[in-house]
Amino acid sequence: MLAISLVFLLLATVSAGKHDQYSGYSVHGIKLRTQSDKAFIEELTQSLDLDVWQVGNPESRDAQLMLSPEDRVAVLDDLDKHGLEHYLHVADVAKVLEAHEKEVNQWKQSRSGRLMPFNDYPRYEEVDAYLEQIAAQYPELVTLVNAGQSFEGRDIKYLKISTTNFTDTSKPVYFMDAMMHAREWVTTPVTLFSIHRLVEDLRDLDRDLLEDIDWIILPMTNPDGYEYSHTDVRLWRRTRSINLEVSTECVGVDANRNFDVNWNTTGVSQNPCSDVYPGTAPFSESETRIVRDIIAENLNRMEIFMNIHSHGNWVLYGFGDYTLPDNVIQLHVLSAAMGAAMDALKLPAAEWYKIGNSAMILYTDSGSAADYGQYVGVPFSLTLELPGYGNGFLVPPQYIEHINFETWEGIAVSARLARSFYRARQ
Incomplete structure (x- = not known):
């Protein structure tokens, strides 16, 4: 019984730390007024390689950007200078990922043997x-x-x-x-x-x-x-190919930019x-x-x-x-x-x-x-x-x-x- 308890404790510890890389990351909604606002956000995301959680449309759909603790102050300052209204959508991405993983696991367990x-x-x-x-x-x-x-x-x-x-x-x-x-x-x-x-x-x-x-x-x-x-990494997007001549740290390619x-x-x-x-x-x-x-x-x-x-x-x-x-x-x-x-x-x-x-x-x-x-x-x-x-x-x-x-x-x-x-x- 002790051994089983230790196994579950170890799994819980691994799971709890799995999303730590996103600890302190936040997601911010941005209200777009015009096409020029949308172009500004697109340029901002490309220049800083920001992770876009939602592409916005003027007066119909807010943009959403995930920001690291290092980028947050500068990006929000840029939005303010541009006169763009913004708000906090997700305070801590790591906690949201943990909650999502728990929800998915509970879904599977509650329907064990009945899920297609x-x-x-x-x-x-x-x-x-x-x-x-x-x-x-x-x-x-x-x-x-x-x-x-x-x-x-x-x-x-x-x-x-x-x-x-x-x-x-x-x-x-x-x-x-x-x-x-x-x-x-x-x-x-x-x-x-x-x-x-x-x-x-x-x-x-x-x-x-x-x-x-x-x-x-x-x-x-x-x-x-x-x-x-x-x-x-729950938010991984790319393939997993390795090219050491390009990078010894990063792997993968955006497959939907590779055609x-x-x-x-x-x-x-x-x-x-x-x-x-x-x-x-x-x-x-x-x-x-x-x-x-x-x-x-x-x-x-x-x-x-x-x-x-x-x-x-x-x-x-x-x-x-x-x-x-x-x-x-x-x-x-x-x-x-x-x-x-x-x-x-x-x-x-x-x-x-x-x-x-x-x-x-x-x-x-x-x-x-x-x-x-x-x-x-x-x-x-x-x-x-x-x-x-x-x-x-x-x-x-x-x-x-x-x-x-x-x-x-x-x-x-x-x-x-x-x-x-x-x-x-x-």
């Missing part, structure tokens, strides 16, 4: 086991593909779901991926729930989605970063410790090369690439340098329809979805996955940012089921619209 992976924050091994299980149980519909390995050697797998084993060229391909940014835990359950609804729980109203569309679903693009966000489209031109940092460090070259990361290769292999039929992120209730299309694709009207129509479908089911605590060009309504960036998809010829290449309910990246697990349900409705609407556009071009 798509209603939980499953670890890499659980996601892998679910993909293997679905492929084994439904071989007539599902093909499991091992696309390669992450930097740390984890298999990156995806499912191909098709009634015709991808042989019917009259059917468009819908490709969705998630967990490109490691701390965005709520993204993977959406992809797993999509698999569930297409395969395990196919309903009559959705039969057309399975029969008329081929699906590629990649639930975990960045497994190394995801595991690290569980074991070490070969306007690479390393805007919305990035040359600091290898930055969360928006784009790497030494496009596709320097094995994880981004896998996404690239999936797109290339299926480009002749790929109608939608949905790059799923969290958080903020956005449906965004390219390009991140303010230029617009030739089919921008169709992109906006499809994005708006998707957003409206999700808004129709939203919880009161959620923001309304905002739709538009990523640079115009969010921020400038380069080397993003969605921009790359659009650039190489995917007609509808979108970034979907899921709800945060005011909790940033730390979405309480009790919201997962609703996010899955409302997002699936948006996915279904986007799939049907894209299918109609695809047929019109045949």
Whole structure:
């Protein structure tokens, strides 16, 4: 009994100190009045490599910045000089992370043996086991593909779901991926729930989605970063690649700045410790090369690439340098329809979805996955940012089921619209 007590004491001690690196960090909300205020905040965050918890919009959505004790006084002074109203949103990030970890653990324990992976924050091994299980149980519909390995050697797998084993060229391909940014835990359950609804729980109203569309679903693009966000640093965003010629202290690359489209031109940092460090070259990361290769292999039929992120209730299309694709009207129509479908089911605590060009309504960036998809010829290449309910990246697990349900409705609407556009071009 004494030994067991000591083990629990040791685990509690480890857990209590796990988030100490964020002790004293705070999150501050900032009220934006104009687009020039928004531009000022974007410039400030890029110059100081600040962690953005929420991108603001003038008079509709406050910006939120996480500040270290070293940066706090200077940043708040800059905000005051600019005449920007600000307030304390989170007093101590470490305490919030500890509370979130406790909440997630309690959620798992209270539903022990009854939780499906798509209603939980499953670890890499659980996601892998679910993909293997679905492929084994439904071989007539599902093909499991091992696309390669992450930097740390984890298999990156995806499912191909098709009634015709991808042989019917009259059917468009819908490709969705998630967990490109490691701390965005709520993204993977959406992809797993999509698999569930297409395969395990196919309903009559959705039969057309399975029969008329081929699906590629990649639930975990960045497994190394995801595991690290569980074991070490909850707010970890990047991959976990090591390049000693660049840095002996910092590892990883922002995977969503590592694609070969306007690479390393805007919305990035040359600091290898930055969360928006784009790497030494496009596709320097094995994880981004896998996404690239999936797109290339299926480009002749790929109608939608949905790059799923969290958080903020956005449906965004390219390009991140303010230029617009030739089919921008169709992109906006499809994005708006998707957003409206999700808004129709939203919880009161959620923001309304905002739709538009990523640079115009969010921020400038380069080397993003969605921009790359659009650039190489995917007609509808979108970034979907899921709800945060005011909790940033730390979405309480009790919201997962609703996010899955409302997002699936948006996915279904986007799939049907894209299918109609695809047929019109045949």
